[in-house]
Amino acid sequence: MSWSFDNNKPIYLQISEKIKFQIISQELETNQQLPTVRELASEAGVNTHTIQRAFSSLEQDGFVFCKRTAGRFVTENQELISKSRKQLAKKQLKDFISSMAHLGYQKEELPSITSNYIKQNWNY
Amino acid sequence: MSWSFDNNKPIYLQISEKIKFQIISQELETNQQLPTVRELASEAGVNTHTIQRAFSSLEQDGFVFCKRTAGRFVTENQELISKSRKQLAKKQLKDFISSMAHLGYQKEELPSITSNYIKQNWNY
Amino acid sequence: MSWSFDNNKPIYLQISEKIKFQIISQELETNQQLPTVRELASEAGVNTHTIQRAFSSLEQDGFVFCKRTAGRFVTENQELISKSRKQLAKKQLKDFISSMAHLGYQKEELPSITSNYIKQNWNY
Amino acid sequence: MSWSFDNNKPIYLQISEKIKFQIISQELETNQQLPTVRELASEAGVNTHTIQRAFSSLEQDGFVFCKRTAGRFVTENQELISKSRKQLAKKQLKDFISSMAHLGYQKEELPSITSNYIKQNWNY
DNA sequence: GTGGTCTAGACCACA
């Protein structure tokens, strides 16, 4: 993880989005224990309040649950994860196509442009 | 133009990014006069200051220039526009591929996924 | 004359200071007729009001006088000119020495620094 | 610091230039904390906005950086500072020589004029 | 009528 923040967005949001993405992309596994608030806070160089807030939004969305004394864990709800993954992927696709179209590319070219880009940058 | 703002980002930034995108995508033409500060403010339902701030970042980046008492205009610098367009397109491509890859898609599938999505949603 | 203005200062002031400097430095001679308001306005690309205002401040300071029907002329008051020239020169000297001193140069070095600069840049 | 403003120049610019000069001349040290927005505002007798604007131009030029909730600090970029100092000194020299030349002084006299002035005004 | 600057004052995010 690298922790550089964009000044123009609340830090707690940037953190919760990052963790959410790691859960959705299964970089963090189902039932895996998350770092403690203190660990994350010191790692990211932010106040523990900020981490608390990030976690509580993840809990509210169901991506994280809390065992009173044992800490926080990635949800066991595999369905939520895969549903979110599909939703996110669809949104990425839609946004990509829409903005490329606005930038003047023909939709028909997009698959080959994508293909070319991948070939030339396989180590991205 | 529709003016709905995301609560998690400064309004002036959302406005300047929107206008920048319109310039880059040539929805707004070279040398075209932009709406006045007061017009935009009332249209977007924000204070004139907020618009001023949005414009001043566009001026600093060279996308907009100001004729003292006549108003503001889209840059004549066609090169800046096309360079920014290419940069933005490349970034979109890169981000799209990278996040799809993280979401578990094989890079090789992406062109055909894109192609299928376009066929099924051609009116979007 | 080149007419580029600094956005952060009233244009009429920039114009009157420029003309004043030309009078003091005797680039414009005693009793010499000045261009008309219209000429200057079109040359500088500004409104005639702006030129009027610049002239009236020059008149008030005595650098310019007005013959009702014949136009405006550089003052005949040679003493005012030479006094202003000395004052201005003294101010330049003082500001130069003071700011170089603040920038960390020893006052004693300044004559030789000046001398070196002149030798290396005689065509400035 | 004394806070008197020139009516013909935006206050925020006068403030940012003053601070910039203090940084370049190392009157303010690398990494030194600057007064808070509110302190400066009350000291200078201006609105906090005016100070914000002055600071934001200093940030953009890299002379100042901002720690989110801790305040603002002089850049650690010593190279930027010394480069700017040299540039400014050169500009002062050039302007001094050029305007003295226009005022009718021979360039060759300038070093001795400077030297004399310094001897007569050593306490200034 | 155009943009530019400034104020007083509110409220927010983060520590």
Add this chain to the structure above:
DNA sequence: GTGGTCTAGACCACA
């Protein structure tokens, strides 16, 4: 307590 954003509203320079 730190900076950041936004508003309402005034007044200025220039055309």
